[in-house]
Amino acid sequence: MNRWKTFTGALALFAMCSPAFAAVNIFACLPEWAALANELGGDKVSVYQASNALQDPHHIEARPSLVARMRSADLAICTGAELEIGWLPVLLQTAGNQKVQPGQPGFIAAADFVDRLEVPTRLDRADGDVHPGGNPHIQLDPRNVAKVGLVLTQRLEQIDAGNAAYYESRGKDFQGRWAQAIPRWEKDAASLKGLRVVPYHKDSVYLIKWLGLVEVMDIEPKPGIPPSAGHLSELVGRLKGGAADVIVRSAYQDPKAATSLAAMTNLPAVELPYTVGGTPGAKDLFGLFDDSIARLKAVKK
Amino acid sequence: MFRKVTLAAAIGAAFVAPVPAIGADDAEVQKIRDEIKELKDGYETRIRQLEQRLEKTEQSPAAAASAAPAPSAPASANSFNPAISLILGGQINNLQRDPGTYQVGGFIPGGDGVGPGRRSFNLGESELDVAANIDPYFSGFFVLSITPENEASVEEGYVQNTGSVPGLTVKFGRFFSGFGYVNEIHAHAWDFVDLPLVHQAFFGGQLQEEGIQARWLAPTPMFVEFGVETGRGANFPGSERNKNGANAGMIFAHLGDDVGISNSYRVGASYRMTKAEDRTYDDVDSIGTPVTNAFTGDSKMWGVDFVWKWAPNGNTVDRNFKFQAEYLHRTEDGSLAFNTAGPNLSDAYRSSQSGWYMQGAYQFMPRWRVGLRYEELNSGNPDIGLVSSGALTAADFPRLAENDPKRTTAMIDFSPSEFSRFRLQFARDEARFNEADNQVFLQYIMSLGTHGAHKF
Numbered sequence: 001m002n003r004w005k006t007f008t009g010a011l012a013l014f015a016m017c018s019p020a021f022a023a024v025n026i027f028a029c030l031p032e033w034a035a036l037a038n039e040l041g042g043d044k045v046s047v048y049q050a051s052n053a054l055q056d057p058h059h060i061e062a063r064p065s066l067v068a069r070m071r072s073a074d075l076a077i078c079t080g081a082e083l084e085i086g087w088l089p090v091l092l093q094t095a096g097n098q099k100v101q102p103g104q105p106g107f108i109a110a111a112d113f114v115d116r117l118e119v120p121t122r123l124d125r126a127d128g129d130v131h132p133g134g135n136p137h138i139q140l141d142p143r144n145v146a147k148v149g150l151v152l153t154q155r156l157e158q159i160d161a162g163n164a165a166y167y168e169s170r171g172k173d174f175q176g177r178w179a180q181a182i183p184r185w186e187k188d189a190a191s192l193k194g195l196r197v198v199p200y201h202k203d204s205v206y207l208i209k210w211l212g213l214v215e216v217m218d219i220e221p222k223p224g225i226p227p228s229a230g231h232l233s234e235l236v237g238r239l240k241g242g243a244a245d246v247i248v249r250s251a252y253q254d255p256k257a258a259t260s261l262a263a264m265t266n267l268p269a270v271e272l273p274y275t276v277g278g279t280p281g282a283k284d285l286f287g288l289f290d291d292s293i294a295r296l297k298a299v300k301k
Numbered sequence: 302m303f304r305k306v307t308l309a310a311a312i313g314a315a316f317v318a319p320v321p322a323i324g325a326d327d328a329e330v331q332k333i334r335d336e337i338k339e340l341k342d343g344y345e346t347r348i349r350q351l352e353q354r355l356e357k358t359e360q361s362p363a364a365a366a367s368a369a370p371a372p373s374a375p376a377s378a379n380s381f382n383p384a385i386s387l388i389l390g391g392q393i394n395n396l397q398r399d400p401g402t403y404q405v406g407g408f409i410p411g412g413d414g415v416g417p418g419r420r421s422f423n424l425g426e427s428e429l430d431v432a433a434n435i436d437p438y439f440s441g442f443f444v445l446s447i448t449p450e451n452e453a454s455v456e457e458g459y460v461q462n463t464g465s466v467p468g469l470t471v472k473f474g475r476f477f478s479g480f481g482y483v484n485e486i487h488a489h490a491w492d493f494v495d496l497p498l499v500h501q502a503f504f505g506g507q508l509q510e511e512g513i514q515a516r517w518l519a520p521t522p523m524f525v526e527f528g529v530e531t532g533r534g535a536n537f538p539g540s541e542r543n544k545n546g547a548n549a550g551m552i553f554a555h556l557g558d559d560v561g562i563s564n565s566y567r568v569g570a571s572y573r574m575t576k577a578e579d580r581t582y583d584d585v586d587s588i589g590t591p592v593t594n595a596f597t598g599d600s601k602m603w604g605v606d607f608v609w610k611w612a613p614n615g616n617t618v619d620r621n622f623k624f625q626a627e628y629l630h631r632t633e634d635g636s637l638a639f640n641t642a643g644p645n646l647s648d649a650y651r652s653s654q655s656g657w658y659m660q661g662a663y664q665f666m667p668r669w670r671v672g673l674r675y676e677e678l679n680s681g682n683p684d685i686g687l688v689s690s691g692a693l694t695a696a697d698f699p700r701l702a703e704n705d706p707k708r709t710t711a712m713i714d715f716s717p718s719e720f721s722r723f724r725l726q727f728a729r730d731e732a733r734f735n736e737a738d739n740q741v742f743l744q745y746i747m748s749l750g751t752h753g754a755h756k757f
Contacts, residue, residue, distance in 0.1 A: 035320035052562065057614040062757050063555025063565040063610075064524030071468055071518045082752070089754040093440070096518050103437075125749075126721060225718060226667050254619050254667075274605075 006150060013222050025158045027070050027100065028056055029078035029088060032139040033148075035276040035285045037077060039174050040152050044163045048073070053277035054252050056127070057083055058224070062090035070095035074159055075107070080109025081116060085134035086297060093263060101131040111136055113151050114144040117205050128222030139275060141206035142182050142289055149174060181286060186211075189293045196244045198235075198267075200253045203274060207292060219257050227257050232264075239265045246270055246299050251278030268299040306751055329437040365660040383433030383441075386750035388489045390425030394418055398733070405502040406734040407680025407704030408654065409596060409633075410582050411537030412505010414496065417730065417740050424449040425744070426488065428456065430753070444487070451715025456487075456509070468520060479528055479553055480571045481627050482606040484508050490755060492662040493621070494726045494742045498676050499629050499656030503535040503602065512547065524557035524567070538600040538631070539575035549575035557757070562615045567757060572603045577633075581641065581681050589694035593642055594698070596650060597637010604628060611649070619667055626659035639687055639697065646693070652701075655679050660710075668717065674710040678732075706732040722746045 023046040029035035034049035041047065048069045051060045057079070060066075070076065070091045080086050092101060099106040116134030123132055138144045153171035157164040193212040197204075199298075200219045206216050217238065221231045247269040249258040255271070262269035270294050273282035281291030305707060394400075396417055396550035403416035429445040444457040459474030477485045483497065484507055496507060514534015519525040534549025535541045542548055550573070557567035581595045605628050630653075637650035658676035665671065682703045687693045695702065714724035726742040 052615065054614045056618045059617050061565065061612070061615070061617055062557060062754065063608060064555070064567045064757055065522075065565060067757075068518065068522060068524040068557075072520050074524075085752045086754050090756055093461070094461060094470060094516075094518070094756075096466075096468040096470045096516075098466045098467075099463070123719075129752075175345045223509060252616060 024156065025072050025074045026300035027069075027073035027076040029060075029076070029084050030139075031278075032145070032164070032285065032288070033077040033079070033108075033277040035148055035288075036145065036152060039285065040149060040167065040171055041156060041172050042166070044166055045156070053273065053275045053282070056252050057275075058086060060087045062087040066091055067095050070100065071097050071197060073097060073100050075106045075108070075155060076100040077108040079111050079138065079150075081111035081133035081137050081138075082131045082284065083111070105155055106234065108148070108151060110144075110148040110151075111138050113147050114138050114141075117209060118202070126181065128220075129224030135202060135205050137203040137274075138206055139288075140204055140292070141210045142185065143210070144206065145180050145285060146175060148183075149178070181289070185289050185293055188274075189296070192293070192296050192300060195246065197263075198239065198244045198247045200249045200258055203250055204248060204272065207272075211293070211296075219247070219249075219261060232257065232261055235261060236264045239267065246296070248272055248296075250274035270295050270299045272296075278297065303413075311408045327745065383431045384751035386430045386748055388428040388430070388487075388751055389747045389749070390427070390489060390745060392418075392421055392423050392425055392494065392744035393528050394423060394744050396420050396738060397740065398736065398738040403733065403738075404700065405498060405678065405706055405732045406700065407651075407702060407706065408502040408678070409701065410505070411580065412501075414504075414506015415501045417495065417728075417738075417742075425746075428487065428489065432750075432751075438465070438688065464635065466517075469515060470518070470519040471515045475509060475511045476514065477549065478508040478510045478573070479514060479516070479530055480508055480551060480573055480602070481604045481629065482567075482569060482608055482625060483627065486756070489748065490747045491658060492625075492670075492672050493674055493710055493712055494724065494744050495728075497627070497656075497658040497660075497674070498706055498730075498732055499658060499678055500629070500655075501648065501654060502678055502706075503538065503629055509536055510549065510551075511535065512549070524555065526555040528553045528555075530573075534575040537580070538577060538602075538633070538750050540577040540580040542576065542578045549573065563613055564609065564611050565757070566607070568608075569606045572601075572607075574599060574601045576600070577635070579638075579641075582700070584698060584700045586640065587694055592640040595638045596635060597632065597638070598633060598650065600633045602629060602631040610757070617664075620664055622661065624659070624661045626657065628655070628657040630655040633683075637685060637687065639693060646687055648690060648692065650683060650685055651681035653681050655681075656706075662712075668715055670714050670716075672710075672712045672714075674708075674712075676708050676710075678704075678706040680704045680706075686724070702734065704734055708732060715727045720748045721753075 023044055024041065026037045026045050026047045026048060028037050028047055029050050031049055031053050034047050037045060037141065039045045047290065050066050051057060078088055098104065101107060112131060112288060116138065119134035120130050120132065123130065151169050156167045189211045194214060196214045196216045197208060198216050198219060202218055202223055219227050220237065221227055244267060247258050247262050247267050249255060249269065249271055251271055251274050258269050271279065271286055272295060273279040276282055276288050279291050282288040323621045330706060341351065382561045392756045394417060400416055400419060406411060407564055412684060421700055431443040432441065434440045439460050439462050441460050442457060444452060446456040447453045455475055457476050459472045461470065461472040463470040479485055505578065507711040510530060510532040512530065514530040516526055516528040532549055533549040540547055551571060552573035553569060555567055559565045576599055579595045581593050584592055586592050598674040607626050610621065611623040636647050637652055638647040656678035658674060660674035662670050662672035680703055683701055685698060685701065688695050708728060710726060710728040712724055712725050712726040714722055716722040724744045728740040730738040730740055
């Protein structure tokens with residue numbers, strides 16, 4: 001009897017105290033959003049990163065561990081625009097968590113807050129795995145990261161009002177450093193303007209547009225369709241006449257196609273981090289852009 | 302000043318949250334609310350300012366051109382229309398033995414999902430999926446299946462609520478039972494053309510339930526889920542009973558987690574009980590006359606299931622491997638009536654039967670997978686009261702003779718895209734008594750419409 005009393009007392013105490021000490025649990029679908037959440041949330045948040053930079057963001061397995069983490073999340077931040085359509089809906093439907101359902105303050109689809117490129121005017125699977133909401137790989141334009149950051153700060157302040165001032169000052173600090181970094185990157189990458197690139201998948205469009213590069217063609221014949229040997233030899237023919245300067249590939253993609261195309265065309269091939277953690281240099285969001293630009297400049301010489 | 306207020310708010314929230322309103326006077330709360338609102342409004346202005354500033358800093362013409370107009374928010378699939386997808390499937394079957402004679406020997410037959418199907422070209426089941434949120438509380442799922450014989454059936458049609466109680470997901474309507482692992486997976490997502498033999502023998506195909514299911518997910522970093530299910534239980538091994546209340550009950554639990562970056566697993570256990578009343582089946586007696594027999598009694602089943610998935614670095618695109626195994630055990634206890642149209646003799650009946658399968662599917666390069674499945678069933682030797690009392694002989698129940706069905710299956714499939722797949726499958730099926738059947742299937746599965754998400 002006495003023991004039972006102590007137990008219920010402890011439980012009540014725990015229930016009373018926990019809101020004050022519990023960090024905001026953030027479920028970040030992708031590494032870039034996990035990095036952003038850590039920048040903006042500091043030690044007031046606990047971030048679970050659902051995938052890493054070496055995993056194709058379209059094809060993450062809806063693993064039991066992800067469902068379990070979604071269950072306890074106070075906030076989920078994903079790209080949206082159907083990038084995670086193969087796995088996120090399963091997590092949301094089976095986790096039993098209302099806080100992170102679309103439409104709630106605890107759910108952020110980052111792509112909703114930026115201007116998306118390549119919004120298709122024609123929706124047909126004959127064109128490959130197209131995303132009706134436009135190209136979802138938005139994190140490679142730092143101006144998009146800034147916008148998503150403002151939304152995330154605002155949501156954190158809403159969800160965890162007690163720490164609003166903390167998020168406010170952390171947000172200001174990040175946005176300030178970010179606003180200084182953008183012109184620095186642009187200046188640094190000025191020499192890259194007009195560089196003709198051949199990416200594997202249409203996942204560096206935002207970087208290409210931001211830095212003024214030119215996307216000559218993609219290695220994939222259509223989004224999500226791997227290139228066949230025949231398609232590769234056709235590409236070789238089209239690239240032989242000096243139509244492009246460099247072949248680029250994201251860290252999560254199998255290097256085979258890009259490497260063999262580079263060998264057949266004598267063009268340099270460069271691996272870009274694509275997201276935080278994709279290369280040793282891309283340790284955080286700043287490193288992502290530092291390293292992407294440095295790697296492109298290294299092959300430009 | 303602001304910092305002080307928010308600190309007060311933090312402390313306030315800590316104590317106020319569980320026990321509403323201790324001390325904090327209304328004016329103070331209103332003040333905090335106002336300040337939060339002010340903060341929010343401030344942000345919107347700042348987003349606008351930042352956008353303007355960014356536009357100014359854009360000097361390159363390419364970058365300026367990039368600000369192509371985009372809708373402010375991506376429309377959800379077809380605005381308010383539900384997400385719709387259609388699965389088209391078909392196959393060419395080459396079966397050594399007449400499929401009309403197919404049986405899983407030693408097991409009382411039931412259900413219509415048994416056997417390899419017909420010979421020659423076959424249209425498979427066409428499946429129409431419709432899903433949408435109904436309102437802020439419910440979402441609805443509907444799966445219509447149209448057989449090659451032009452019969453439409455509601456494969457699943459249920460309403461779901463998730464998270465009204467944290468971790469709780471409730472669905473009601475008609476759905477595939479949560480027993481084990483493969484039973485909940487739709488045919489187009491199977492790794493082989495057909496269901497494991499043990500599911501064919503014990504459920505007569507894929508077990509549907511008309512009823513209600515609740516699952517609760519524990520708030521732990523590890524996946525720990527408990528579930529209960531109850532319903533009509535009219536499908537084999539149960540039967541239609543014309544009674545009020547539930548006729549089947551089930552409990553299940555799942556555990557799952559990652560092991561490093563490359564591996565993940567889920568294990569589960571299920572227990573289900575249902576009742577059958579005059580569940581008839583056809584047999585022939587010892588002199589070769591066709592008879593109809595009927596079982597009445599309890600059917601209790603338990604099973605364990607295991608799924609393991611591997612992908613280098615967790616990146617499934619290039620290579621991945623999936624291992625899956627289930628063991629099921631069923632006890633039927635009641636009475637068995639012989640020749641219900643004739644003398645209708647009846648006495649006690651009890652069987653204890655089991656079956657298992659294990660399978661692996663390996664994607665060795667993008668688009669290509671190979672798979673291997675092995676399975677075994679044990680019919681045991683049922684206690685038939687009519688035989689032990691001497692009223693009849695075991696030869697009067699030829700379908701219930703002891704048998705250990707086996708099957709070995711190999712497959713290779715090629716998926717040109719995420720939405721299309723071709724599969725070649727070879728099976729050596731030893732489900733019949735003392736007879737092996739070599740089966741070859743060439744199958745296609747195509748999906749149109751909404752991009753489906755797949756469960757683990």
